[in-house]
Amino acid sequence: MPAKLVRDRIPERFPGGTYRKLDEAEYAAALLDKLTEEVEEYRADRTAEELADVLEVLHALAAFHGLMPGTLETLRAKKAAERGGFEERVWMEYNPDQTNAR
Structure with a gap:
């Protein structure tokens, strides 16, 4: 199994593994990789668990950028x-011919 970011309690559940704490730059990259991984799993399975x-x-990405989930939700609601x-x-x-459409 390739190295990857795992949930905080995985070492408790699988104590035989090798674990270390990532530095900030590694964590930022690992979060983006994890997002891709989880989106791919959701695209394949389309279950509520994968969406969660x-x-x-x-x-985790919001927290990394100093945002609380409520703040992120406020930003989402404003854009909506x-x-x-x-x-x-x-x-x-x-x-x-159409520009600046998002």
């Missing part, structure tokens, strides 16, 4: 109020 894993990584969410399933076709 994605959310856990998002909370300004631009909407994804409930209406709007699909935009690519138009090279």
Whole structure:
């Protein structure tokens, strides 16, 4: 099994492994890798448990950037109020003349 970021209590559950604490730069990179891993697992399984894993990584990323989950939610809600969410399933076709669309 390749080396990867694991949840804090994994060493308790699997004491035979080799573990170390990452420095800040390593942790930042590992969180991004973990986000990719968890999103790929959700895309494959599409279970609530896998979606919860994605959310856990998002909370860790928010904390890494000094944001509390509530602050992140406030930012999300503000953007949703300004631009909407994804409930209406709007699909935009690519138009090279159209710029600054996000």
